[in-house]
Amino acid sequence: MYNFTYHRAGSVDEAASLISDNEDAKLLAGGMTLLPTMKQRLAMPSDLVDLNEIGDLSGISVDGGTVTIGATTRHADVAASADVQAAIPALAALANQIGDPQVRNRGTIGGSLANADPAADYPAAVVGLGATVVTNKREIAGDDFFVDMFETALDEGEIITAVRFPVPQKASYFKFPNPASRYPIVGVMVAVTDAGVRVGITGAAPSAFRNAEMEAALGSNFSVDALDGISVDADGLNEDMHASAAYRASLVSTGAKRAVAAIA
Amino acid sequence: MTVKVTTTVNGNQVSGDVEPNTLLVHFIRENLELTGTHVGCDTSQCGACTVHVDGRPVKSCTMLAVQAEGHEVTTIEGIGEEGNLHPMQAAFQEEHGLQCGFCTPGMIMASIGIVDRNKDNLSEEVVRHELEGNICRCTGYHNIVKSVLAGARDM
Numbered sequence A: 001m002y003n004f005t006y007h008r009a010g011s012v013d014e015a016a017s018l019i020s021d022n023e024d025a026k027l028l029a030g031g032m033t034l035l036p037t038m039k040q041r042l043a044m045p046s047d048l049v050d051l052n053e054i055g056d057l058s059g060i061s062v063d064g065g066t067v068t069i070g071a072t073t074r075h076a077d078v079a080a081s082a083d084v085q086a087a088i089p090a091l092a093a094l095a096n097q098i099g100d101p102q103v104r105n106r107g108t109i110g111g112s113l114a115n116a117d118p119a120a121d122y123p124a125a126v127v128g129l130g131a132t133v134v135t136n137k138r139e140i141a142g143d144d145f146f147v148d149m150f151e152t153a154l155d156e157g158e159i160i161t162a163v164r165f166p167v168p169q170k171a172s173y174f175k176f177p178n179p180a181s182r183y184p185i186v187g188v189m190v191a192v193t194d195a196g197v198r199v200g201i202t203g204a205a206p207s208a209f210r211n212a213e214m215e216a217a218l219g220s221n222f223s224v225d226a227l228d229g230i231s232v233d234a235d236g237l238n239e240d241m242h243a244s245a246a247y248r249a250s251l252v253s254t255g256a257k258r259a260v261a262a263i264a
Numbered sequence B: 001m002t003v004k005v006t007t008t009v010n011g012n013q014v015s016g017d018v019e020p021n022t023l024l025v026h027f028i029r030e031n032l033e034l035t036g037t038h039v040g041c042d043t044s045q046c047g048a049c050t051v052h053v054d055g056r057p058v059k060s061c062t063m064l065a066v067q068a069e070g071h072e073v074t075t076i077e078g079i080g081e082e083g084n085l086h087p088m089q090a091a092f093q094e095e096h097g098l099q100c101g102f103c104t105p106g107m108i109m110a111s112i113g114i115v116d117r118n119k120d121n122l123s124e125e126v127v128r129h130e131l132e133g134n135i136c137r138c139t140g141y142h143n144i145v146k147s148v149l150a151g152a153r154d155m
């Protein structure tokens, strides 16, 4: 790992000013993606701005129909939260399937979303549940947040402070993990919300997306049968040594059916 | 430029001057000379470096030493000693939960976390699932799982 200057930020404002003066600086949250990348010398920031000691960036609150999760809340704390388990059990279950226990004890929701790995789990929840990403500057609708592979709507130096999830009537997450890395090859979040059915898909394409045809079919008939005959286009889906685009397309169909079957 | 880090390791306050890019595991092994914590990979996958920070298992190869400032670290040396082993250490010995022993400190630190998190619902399935972050090249895991279940009974 190349060396860098370390800064322990005491507040979001302090972090923002440390990062905005310096385009080679990077924010450090759980470090579960950034530090391995730096160890392999694939990243060489001049400065790291550590968000971990900013107390009010971490924590979970439920208010009416909304679950708000602070940016540095660890995956393990989302998974173990009685509030999240009661309000959105599918979200707690998703968090509990990320990586392994040690990764979940450090990794954070803000870091996962900012990183926008095409195979990350949380993007399926942000898109599938219609969440809002709150930053130090503005609020970004989940549908607009993921732009491309490892690319988000965040500006240079913009800091995620929290994520707000509207509580759905019911929701379910199906994950088909890569047996070695445990990242999803495909993950599908299906949610029945007051505004209709949403289907959020991760792992399959460069960034998380919704499937309008499935949403419409499930909106008029929320059953596994409603998904019969809807074929997913493999064009533009990811293809790598783990799975072809056609296989991923098939996993999206199967994943959506399994997610629906769990709550229909 | 070095930075001063002050932290608690196995109940003792320690401090040292480290480069910012010093990983916690290297601080533990090289500055403190506690070599029970191992490094088995550089991809954050093997778990050989598992220690507890504020009571939770983490991979000390994926945390900076400076990030331990003000936190409590427990390593394998901090949970028991010869003649007075932690129940989980004793169980690994009794149940043949190790062969070469390289993964064992990390396995034991992760296993204590598994028992802490699952006091009421510990089962073979839970143990197998939650050992996902620890790789063993020797045992085939079977005796490790037996060890964790046996250790849990005595914890």
Ligand SMILES: Cc1cc2nc3c(=O)[nH]c(=O)nc-3n(C[C@H](O)[C@H](O)[C@H](O)COP(=O)(O)OP(=O)(O)OC[C@H]3O[C@@H](n4cnc5c(N)ncnc54)[C@H](O)[C@@H]3O)c2cc1C
Pocket: A026, A027, A028, A029, A030, A031, A032, A033, A034, A035, A036, A051, A071, A072, A097, A098, A099, A100, A103, A106, A107, A108, A109, A110, A111, A112, A114, A115, A117, A119, A120, A121, A122, A158, A159, A160, A161, A181, A182, A183, A184, B043, B044, B045
């Ligand atoms: C062995 C292993 C297995 C894993 N398995 C999975 C898996 O199955 N599913 C999955 O989804 N993920 C998995 N991960 C990734 C893990 O979830 C990471 O925690 C996550 O991708 C990054 O979060 P972090 O908090 O660790 O961020 P960091 O690594 O600290 O940061 C990642 C990036 O986000 C930026 N950043 C961090 N916080 C903010 C913020 N608040 N605002 C703006 N930018 C920010 C950083 O500058 C950096 O560029 C795995 C990781 C490992 C090591």
Ligand code: FES
Pocket: B038, B039, B040, B041, B042, B043, B044, B045, B046, B047, B048, B049, B050, B059, B060, B061, B062
């Ligand atoms: S050395 Fe830390 S996970 Fe392998």
Ligand code: FES
Pocket: B097, B098, B099, B100, B101, B102, B103, B104, B135, B136, B137, B138, B139
């Ligand atoms: S006992 Fe040899 S690696 Fe586990």
